[in-house]
Amino acid sequence: MPRILVIEDDEVTAREIVTELAAHGMVADWIATGRAGLEHALAGGYDLITLDRMLPGMSGIDVITALRERRVETPVLMISALSEVDERVRGLRAGGDDYLTKPFAPDEMAARVEVLLRRHQPQAENRLRVADLELDLVRHVAWRDGQPLSLLPTEYRLLEFLMRNSGQVLSRTMIFEHVWGFHFDPGTNVIDVHIGRLRRKIDVAGLPALIHTVRGSGYRLAPAD
Amino acid sequence: MRPLIDVWRSATSRLILIYGALFVVWSVVLLGAIQWESSRYLTHVLDEIVSQRMQYLGQMDEAHLPQAVDAAGTLDPHGIMSAGLFDTQGRPLAGNIASLPQGLVADGRMHLLPKGVLRMDRLRSDISARAMGQRLHGGELLVLAKDTSTIDGLGAIIRRTLLWGLSLTVIPGLLGGLLLSRGPARRIRAIQLATEPIQRGDLTRRLPVSRRGDELDVLAGIVNTMLGEIERLMGEVKGVCDNIAHDLRTPLTRLRARLYRAQQQLDGRPEAELMEACVADIDAVLTRFRALLRVSELEDRHRSACFSEVDLERVLQQVHDFYAPLAEDRGLRFVLELAPLVPLRGDAHLLFEAFANLVGNAIKFTPAGGRVLLRAQMERNGPRVDVVDGGPGIPAGERDSVTRRFYRGDNSRSTPGSGLGLSIVSAIVRLHGYALEIGDGDGGGACISMHCLAEPAVEAA
Numbered sequence: 001m002p003r004i005l006v007i008e009d010d011e012v013t014a015r016e017i018v019t020e021l022a023a024h025g026m027v028a029d030w031i032a033t034g035r036a037g038l039e040h041a042l043a044g045g046y047d048l049i050t051l052d053r054m055l056p057g058m059s060g061i062d063v064i065t066a067l068r069e070r071r072v073e074t075p076v077l078m079i080s081a082l083s084e085v086d087e088r089v090r091g092l093r094a095g096g097d098d099y100l101t102k103p104f105a106p107d108e109m110a111a112r113v114e115v116l117l118r119r120h121q122p123q124a125e126n127r128l129r130v131a132d133l134e135l136d137l138v139r140h141v142a143w144r145d146g147q148p149l150s151l152l153p154t155e156y157r158l159l160e161f162l163m164r165n166s167g168q169v170l171s172r173t174m175i176f177e178h179v180w181g182f183h184f185d186p187g188t189n190v191i192d193v194h195i196g197r198l199r200r201k202i203d204v205a206g207l208p209a210l211i212h213t214v215r216g217s218g219y220r221l222a223p224a225d
Numbered sequence: 226m227r228p229l230i231d232v233w234r235s236a237t238s239r240l241i242l243i244y245g246a247l248f249v250v251w252s253v254v255l256l257g258a259i260q261w262e263s264s265r266y267l268t269h270v271l272d273e274i275v276s277q278r279m280q281y282l283g284q285m286d287e288a289h290l291p292q293a294v295d296a297a298g299t300l301d302p303h304g305i306m307s308a309g310l311f312d313t314q315g316r317p318l319a320g321n322i323a324s325l326p327q328g329l330v331a332d333g334r335m336h337l338l339p340k341g342v343l344r345m346d347r348l349r350s351d352i353s354a355r356a357m358g359q360r361l362h363g364g365e366l367l368v369l370a371k372d373t374s375t376i377d378g379l380g381a382i383i384r385r386t387l388l389w390g391l392s393l394t395v396i397p398g399l400l401g402g403l404l405l406s407r408g409p410a411r412r413i414r415a416i417q418l419a420t421e422p423i424q425r426g427d428l429t430r431r432l433p434v435s436r437r438g439d440e441l442d443v444l445a446g447i448v449n450t451m452l453g454e455i456e457r458l459m460g461e462v463k464g465v466c467d468n469i470a471h472d473l474r475t476p477l478t479r480l481r482a483r484l485y486r487a488q489q490q491l492d493g494r495p496e497a498e499l500m501e502a503c504v505a506d507i508d509a510v511l512t513r514f515r516a517l518l519r520v521s522e523l524e525d526r527h528r529s530a531c532f533s534e535v536d537l538e539r540v541l542q543q544v545h546d547f548y549a550p551l552a553e554d555r556g557l558r559f560v561l562e563l564a565p566l567v568p569l570r571g572d573a574h575l576l577f578e579a580f581a582n583l584v585g586n587a588i589k590f591t592p593a594g595g596r597v598l599l600r601a602q603m604e605r606n607g608p609r610v611d612v613v614d615g616g617p618g619i620p621a622g623e624r625d626s627v628t629r630r631f632y633r634g635d636n637s638r639s640t641p642g643s644g645l646g647l648s649i650v651s652a653i654v655r656l657h658g659y660a661l662e663i664g665d666g667d668g669g670g671a672c673i674s675m676h677c678l679a680e681p682a683v684e685a686a
Contacts, residue, residue: 103478193551
């Protein structure tokens with residue numbers, strides 16, 4: 001069971017985070033100040049830290065800088081009311097692994113935590129497998145039911161992201177951020193179109209569908225129920 | 226950019242020209258009056274001399290008269306005075322007048338003879354004369370004439386004076402005036418340059434005010450006060466907007482989370498659909514708030530130190546790759562035309578966002594079978610990017626309004642959207658020191674372009 005350290009000075013937000021993480025089967029410890037948070041983080045034993053950008057005394061940036069200086073590489077999800085582009089860049093440069101702007105949908109926060117946890121799991125194999133869907137991470141080739149799939153580069157990256165986080169609901173924003181690397185609201189249903197294309201190649205007729213649409217949230221790649 | 230002010234059209238130049246013209250007219254009137262008065266006086270004096278001499282000669286006895294008449298002619302070394310004695314037949318008896326002058330009336334009064342008198346020592350007469358003729362007791366006609374060269378000479382002197390006077394005052398006056406008008410023209414030019422960023426929306430700028438405190442400074446001061454007030458009001462309005470958007474986001478996000486949870490729990494039941502619709506509505510509101518705050522954030526942002534060299538071609542290629550599937554699904558041709566471009570200083574993410582917005586719009590407004598063109602080319606001042614759609618176009622009257630927040634044109638009301646996309650694009654383009662231009666595409670659709678300002682606003686700093 002993953003252990004999460006929640007460093008957050010606002011009690012309501014902290015409770016929201018802890019509850020949501022618990023609902024996703026994680027254990028969360030809440031610390032209200034940057035200094036105490038840093039001590040806990042340095043003590044170790046956590047799989048991930050959610051870190052508020054604005055904390056009294058020691059700021060979130062200070063905490064993460066101190067952590068990275070001490071070679072503590074625990075993944076950090078920065079959470080901030082500051083949405084500005086520069087703030088985001090600053091947070092990620094200081095060593096944050098992802099950046100979430102307040103207010104956030106709790107399920108999106110949990111999804112980001114899970115994606116970060118997966119990303120930091122040691123990858124033993126060069127292959128990802130979900131049911132009869134296979135992806136060769138070295139040769140950039142995919143198979144469904146033993147048949148090779150011809151994927152465009154973007155489709156390959158999209159599939160890799162979905163497969164690395166299989167079972168996880170991924171919002172359109174997260175997909176856009178991870179696959180295309182941009183952080184704004186693309187607004188239109190462009191992501192849906194890209195998913196649709198990938199779906200037509202993977203979920204061919206006669207085989208159980210692997211890419212599922214989760215209403216109001218996003219997409220999930222998982223073996224058929 | 227409007228053409229800079231022309232020295233010849235400045236208020237000072239105009240005043241100097243008007244003043245110069247008035248000066249010329251006044252000098253002409255004044256010297257004309259002097260000429261008229263003095264020639265009148267001179268005429269009077271000459272007439273007086275002639276009539277006195279006539280009186281003197283008229284009283285002389287007949288024996289001495291021819292001699293005296295001859296003498297009268299020779300006494301005048303300048304040849305101004307002419308005298309002649311003619312018999313009853315009009316033949317000359319004495320004096321230096323060759324023939325009886327035409328138009329002479331022998332009434333003992335002065336008359337102006339425009340053709341003058343023909344003298345024996347001259348071949349022709351071309352100077353008008355004033356002459357007097359008197360019948361003597363023996364029937365002879367005594368004629369005395371004085372040509373008007375003295376009076377004309379005076380007129381010429383006065384005219385020359387006028388000419389010299391005018392050229393010595395008007396030419397240096399005009400030149401001096403032009404030099405004088407250059408100072409204000411230079412200041413107006415400075416004001417004109419200062420207003421350009423203000424016109425582009427940078428309300429933090431102010432007009433230059435010198436220490437002289439003259440009328441230009443008073444005017445600039447008034448404008449600056451107005452700008453300050455406008456900036457304050459804009460700030461307040463924007464602040465209120467941003468605060469509302471900012472403060473409502475948290476409760477809305479919580480509400481959305483609750484509804485979403487309820488929807489999950491109701492999964493499969495008919496109420497779930499209602500919940501889903503609620504979540505979608507809240508999402509739409511949140512999207513709008515996000516966009517609104519994004520515009521504010523971009524507008525408040527100053528050219529950032531984290532700008533770097535951006536490969537615009539690559540950004541446009543990415544935009545094309547990102548939108549090509551959507552365009553294909555809609556049955557559109559999405560064409561990318563790239564000329565080699567020089568890199569520009571900017572933020573690749575923001576530029577992608579801007580062009581993604583434009584291309585997204587273009588795809589939205591182009592009907593199936595149409596074409597969307599993303600085209601980049603080099604212009605003299607820098608790169609220019611056009612996004613041309615095959616939609617209904619943006620009417621000329623709406624072009625200024627479309628970048629305003631929440632503005633939705635008549636043609637776009639039926640299409641989903643927040644009306645904030647172009648505001649975001651405009652803010653990003655402005656942030657980069659470029660201009661956004663809305664025009665007509667080749668196929669009747671809209672053409673939205675990002676291009677360099679005539680004078681690049683992208684300073685090296």
